[in-house]
Amino acid sequence: MGTDTRSAAVRPPGGADDRLARLLANLRMRSTFYCHAEFGDPWSLEMPAIADSVSFHVLIAGTCWLRLPGQEPIELAAGDLALVPHGAGHDLLSDPDAPRGPRVDLLPQDCLGESYSRLRYGGPGRTTTLICGVVGFDDPAARELMRALPPVLHVGGDSVAVASSVRETLRLIAAELAHPLPGAETVATRLADVLVVQAIRSWMNSDAEASAGWLRSLQDERIGRVIEAIHARPGDEWTLERLATVAAMSRSSLSARFAELVGEAPIAYLTRWRMSIAESRLRDTDVTAARLAGELGYRSEAAFNRAFTRQVGLTPGAVRRKSVR
Structure with missing residues (x-):
C-alpha cells in the first residue's frame, strides 16, 4: 500500500548538520503550564511526574537546588536554566538537605490565564524567583530526541558554552515578568518555548553525551x-x-x-x-x-x-x- 521507493537512493542536500537543523526546526511543543514563582527561605516543593513532558526552571534571582530521586542535588544560580526531561518528578529546595515539601500543583496560586499562574510560597527569608514550566512534544522525532537527553540538562548562565541566544532569551523573559505589560503572559510563554529548543541545541553543540545513541546515529x-x-x-x-x-x-x-x-x-x-x-x-x-x-x-x-x-x-x-x- 506504500509508494514506490525506486528514488530512495537520492540523497537530500547537506549532511549531519543539516539533519540536526531540520530536526530542531520541526520540533513542535505543546505548552501545558507556566508559573512565575517567588519563594521565601526556607522552602521546598515537590514537582510531580508528568508523563510525556519536559519540565524547565529558569532562575531569575537568588539560588536554589534541584533534586532527582537517587541523584545528587544540583545548585542553580541566577541566570541558570534546568530542563528535566522524561516526565520525571523532582524537588526544588532552598537547602539541599531539606525534606520534601508539598506538591506544587496543590498550593494556592493566582491564575492569570488558562496556562499561566503566579505563586508565592515559603518563609520570611531571602526571596528566590523562578519561571517554571511544563511542555510536551507531539512530534515523534521530538520524543526520540527527549529520550536521548540526560536526566537533567543544566545550562549555566555564566558558562562560556552557553550560546548568546540562550542568554538573550533568558534576559527577555526576566524583563517581561519583572514589569509585566499587557500581553506579557503570551510573550513570556512563547519565549519559554523558544528557550527549550535553544537549550537542547546548546547541549547538542557542547556536550560529549550528545554524540551518543540516537543523536550520534543522525550524525x-x-x-x-x-x-x-x-x-x-x-x-x-x-x-x-x-x-x-x-x-x-x-x-x-x-x-x-x-x-x-x-x-x-x-x-x-x-x-x-x-x-x-x-x-x-x-x-x-x-x-x-x-x-x-x-x-x-x-x-x-x-x-x-x-x-x-x-x-x-x-x-x-x-x-x-x-x-x-
Missing part, C-alpha cells in the same frame, strides 16, 4: 540518511534491501551499523516509528485505523492492528478511547 552520514528517509516517508514499502540502497551499504553492514548506533534493527526502528506516528494521530485526530494502515504501509487494517498492539501494548481503539476521557 552518521549513512545511517543518518536511512533514519531521515524513514522519517520523511514512513509509508513507503521499506525493506532491508531498499534501506541498504539509501545507505549505499550491504544489508549485513547496514544491519550491524544501525544496531550499533541506534540499538535496534532497521526494520524494528521503522515499525516503532510508524506506531509512534499512529499513536499520536489516534490521540489527537479522528483518523481511522484503516486509514492509518494504508498511510503507514500496511496491506490490511488487521495487520496494522496487530503491529500496533505489539508495539504500544494497547489496541488502536483503546488508545482512541483513552484520549477522549
Whole structure:
C-alpha cells in the first residue's frame, strides 16, 4: 500500500548538520503550564511526574537546588536554566538537605490565564524567583530526541558554552515578568518555548553525551540518511534491501551499523516509528485505523492492528478511547 521507493537512493542536500537543523526546526511543543514563582527561605516543593513532558526552571534571582530521586542535588544560580526531561518528578529546595515539601500543583496560586499562574510560597527569608514550566512534544522525532537527553540538562548562565541566544532569551523573559505589560503572559510563554529548543541545541553543540545513541546515529552520514528517509516517508514499502540502497551499504553492514548506533534493527526502528506516528494521530485526530494502515504501509487494517498492539501494548481503539476521557 506504500509508494514506490525506486528514488530512495537520492540523497537530500547537506549532511549531519543539516539533519540536526531540520530536526530542531520541526520540533513542535505543546505548552501545558507556566508559573512565575517567588519563594521565601526556607522552602521546598515537590514537582510531580508528568508523563510525556519536559519540565524547565529558569532562575531569575537568588539560588536554589534541584533534586532527582537517587541523584545528587544540583545548585542553580541566577541566570541558570534546568530542563528535566522524561516526565520525571523532582524537588526544588532552598537547602539541599531539606525534606520534601508539598506538591506544587496543590498550593494556592493566582491564575492569570488558562496556562499561566503566579505563586508565592515559603518563609520570611531571602526571596528566590523562578519561571517554571511544563511542555510536551507531539512530534515523534521530538520524543526520540527527549529520550536521548540526560536526566537533567543544566545550562549555566555564566558558562562560556552557553550560546548568546540562550542568554538573550533568558534576559527577555526576566524583563517581561519583572514589569509585566499587557500581553506579557503570551510573550513570556512563547519565549519559554523558544528557550527549550535553544537549550537542547546548546547541549547538542557542547556536550560529549550528545554524540551518543540516537543523536550520534543522525550524525552518521549513512545511517543518518536511512533514519531521515524513514522519517520523511514512513509509508513507503521499506525493506532491508531498499534501506541498504539509501545507505549505499550491504544489508549485513547496514544491519550491524544501525544496531550499533541506534540499538535496534532497521526494520524494528521503522515499525516503532510508524506506531509512534499512529499513536499520536489516534490521540489527537479522528483518523481511522484503516486509514492509518494504508498511510503507514500496511496491506490490511488487521495487520496494522496487530503491529500496533505489539508495539504500544494497547489496541488502536483503546488508545482512541483513552484520549477522549
